[in-house]
Amino acid sequence: MREFQLGKSKEGVLEMIPERRIKKVMLGEREVAILRLKEKIYAFEPFCPHRGASLLTAFTNAQEEIICPLHQYRFDLKTGQVRSGYCRDMEVYPCTLNEEGLTIQIP
Known part of the structure; x- marks a missing residue:
């Protein structure tokens, strides 16, 4: 597991x-999508596991799910579990936001 640090402060990350x-970043060799909902930050694969559609233009709902813009498959942002549709779960990456910035762990 590799750890990546973004920003130097909580306020800097929130800005x-x-x-x-949804913002795309490169962490090592991997493209990762990052989404902020208030002070919760989620990191996940940037393409839908179903047909590879970009999740950079996806929607979110009140249940903290991301909804693919192509076929409206829904994935839990915390676990990556597919909630609506038939495909593998979405990869999600643990994030920690603290006073020193944002840490993302990538396998």
Whole structure:
């Protein structure tokens, strides 16, 4: 497991990642999508496991699910579990936001 640090402070991270907008970052060799909902930050694979559609323009709902714009498959942002549709679960990466910034763990 590799750890990546983004930002140097909690405030800096919150400014860097606009709320409800998905941002793509490169962490090592891997593309990762990052989403902020208030002060919760989620990191996940940037493409839908179903047909590979980009999740950078996906929607979120009140249940903290991301909804693929292509076929409306829904995935739990905390666990990656597919909630609606038939495909593998989405990869999610543990995040920790603290006063020193954001840490993301990538396998």
